[in-house]
Amino acid sequence: MKRILLKLSGEALAGDKKTGFDEETVRRVALQVKQVAENTQVGIVIGGGNFWRGRSSEHINRSKADQIGMLATVMNCIYVSEIFRSEGMETEILTPFVCGSFTELFSRDRADQYLRQGKIVFFAGGTGHPYFSTDTGVVLRAVEVEADVILLAKAVDGVYDADPATNPQAQKYTEISLDEVIAKNLQVMDMTASILARDNRMPMWVFGLDEKDSIINTVNGRFTGTKVTV
Numbered sequence: 001m002k003r004i005l006l007k008l009s010g011e012a013l014a015g016d017k018k019t020g021f022d023e024e025t026v027r028r029v030a031l032q033v034k035q036v037a038e039n040t041q042v043g044i045v046i047g048g049g050n051f052w053r054g055r056s057s058e059h060i061n062r063s064k065a066d067q068i069g070m071l072a073t074v075m076n077c078i079y080v081s082e083i084f085r086s087e088g089m090e091t092e093i094l095t096p097f098v099c100g101s102f103t104e105l106f107s108r109d110r111a112d113q114y115l116r117q118g119k120i121v122f123f124a125g126g127t128g129h130p131y132f133s134t135d136t137g138v139v140l141r142a143v144e145v146e147a148d149v150i151l152l153a154k155a156v157d158g159v160y161d162a163d164p165a166t167n168p169q170a171q172k173y174t175e176i177s178l179d180e181v182i183a184k185n186l187q188v189m190d191m192t193a194s195i196l197a198r199d200n201r202m203p204m205w206v207f208g209l210d211e212k213d214s215i216i217n218t219v220n221g222r223f224t225g226t227k228v229t230v
Helices: 023-036 062-086 108-116 134-144 178-183 191-199 214-219
Strands: 003-008 041-046 091-095 120-123 149-154 175-177 204-208 226-229
Touching (some): 062 120
16 A cells, blocks of 8 residues: 555543543554554544544534534644654644644645655644534545545444444454445444545545554554455
């Protein structure tokens, strides 16, 4: 693979604390990405769930709640970017809205240039609009920069036919098409993101972040998760 887009959940980066940051978890991710980036261009999207899950609030306007979530992803990217830099990588953070001098404004050409230079590019702020999730943001950016695949690093080690946390009989798929994901309403991503991925033929590989060297293994073909095909 020449170019990948890695999606990290905010909750996963919080480790056992489930909120904020766990530096050792982030550092382990950084060391894996550093090795992968020797031969592959890497873009990264990070969710904001370790700080804010605004859709659960009934007292805040949905647009404002989503804006808070967008800012949570910016904070995550700034933090993770700095950990990456401490491990010797060059990084850039791009957002779809102006954040002063904290980030640069996203453009497809700018992102492509940085990726070609071997920098790790963080895409923060989602799509920049309310009512669209980080899932939709990651598919949009992957399509725009012509990534070969989206790598979804999750707390769960693949796609199941039911929630494995509540159903011990849940079966994991080794491979499943986006058409099946949409038809069965499987929660790989939200429906908008799944349809966007299908319509633009963007495959996704879903795997567990907590597994040892999971990012390295996935990129190098030692994959134990679920391939979501087009």
